[in-house]
Amino acid sequence: MPQNRALRFLLVSIYNLRHAAFSPALETVLAMNQTVPGEPLIVFKDVRIGFDEGDVLGGISFEVEPGETKVLLGETGSGKTLVLKLAAGLLRPDSGHILVMGHDVSEMPEKELLDFRRRIGFVFQEGALFDSMNVEANVAFRLVEEKVPEEETEARVREALRFVQLEEALEKFPAELSGGMRRRVSIARALVDRPPIVFYDSPTAGLDPVTSQTIINLILRGRDLQDVTSLLATQRVQDAFGLANYRFDKATGTVTRLSSNGARPDAPPTNILVLRNGEIFFEGATEELLHSSDQYLKQFLLSAE
């Protein structure tokens, strides 16, 4: 922001005028939220994408039900991030179809995709916060773009930052935050508009175990308080077990462990999808992974011990 007072005044006036002049395309956004009860929220149908070095994803198919958390587990370069970027329409597949909330994002023009993406949240691996903006402006970005009134924006930003326990960091810039704090701000930015779907790209990568657990707890809270359906890419099998074995108790306001007797009627479904060399190697519940005799899958379990 320029230091010159007159110029700053002019900028603020123009900004306010812009707010008054253009109302949000609410109908467009609402029309994007087409979900059919009982139908999966995300569908991948034989999706293939490759680059110069060949196919990176070789025809994968899977579905994500409403309320489900699908954990994409895999080594570096197995194509986890690609799956998330394809689902958000940030990349287009070479072949196959991707349906998200009933929309074929693999064929949507970019202009419609921009409207569509306002209904989803995306947490990038390193946070991808705008480094020229402070925390408040980062979290408020989507609301400002949607011309939400200033007072409402401020309240919702505070609420989102309170959710990730970073209300005091409002004025700080990304460079002043630790890695864990940046991920938390990124989660607040993704959840501020209460999207029904959130994509998490390796939210615990490079973090210490305590901070990783804090991030997983936040994802749990987002899932259980806001009924978020999510796709979460990770290299850590602990993340998957954390999401499958715990839930946020609204009554007590704490994260509690689910019963381990096998019957979990109240548990939000958490399933694992293991990617290997661009193919789906395993798909199932955490219990199935735990009891698998496959050597490759056992390596993931051993890494968690």
Added chain:
Amino acid sequence: MLEASETPSLPSVLGDALKRQIFALQDYALLVLQSLKTVFTPPFYWADTLEQMDLIGVGSLPIVVITSFFIGGVMVLQTAAQFERFGETALTGDAVSLALVRELGPAITALLVAGRNASGIASELGSMVVTEQVDAMRALGTDPIRKLMTPRVLATLTMLPLLVAVFDFVGLIGGFVVSYFTLRLGAVQFWTRAIQALQLGDLVQGGTKPIIFGLIIATVGCYQGLRVKGGTQGVGRATTTAVVVSSVFVLVVDFFLARILLYIFHK
């Protein structure tokens, strides 16, 4: 080690290189068109545009003022000796004025702005690309071309002609100061000749060129920044390429524009 049969032939290497350049040119042209299209449809980012005007226009002012003063001065030093031989030192004002307004003003200002801002734009946008900030913007439902590129293009388009006007004026002041002290030319004599030497065609040349150059500098900077590959090393490469390509592009286009405008106004 490669077998002889695996070694690509020279025509295929040249063909691939040519194909890559044509694809890059096509990609650049499409990006420019996309950006220009967003100028006419909402949402508009006027605040971002004004901020860029401040950075590009006001920020470039010191280097433009200093450079132009000395370029005006050195022109007098170089031309005075020739005019003295014919006893026509009064023509110094004409020479400085015509050279600055027609050619040196637009070209040198464009090169200065390319060095300062094409690199700045490419490195800023490039850093945003490698840290996934551009993807984050798209994921939040905002068009990065509209939000990042168009304000920079509009700001450079509008600021460069103003910077050229400042360059021409300060260059003439530099020329006058030096001619006053070396040739003992009076203010009235210098300024009268400098102003009378200019015709409509010269002003059109001086006003048209910076608009085209502004478009080149901003779009090349944005293109290089938004198409960065290869992490921080790629950002460094994009920054250098942005300056080199925009500077060469400006000088090549300058030649053709000069030819066209001279043909129109000085038949």
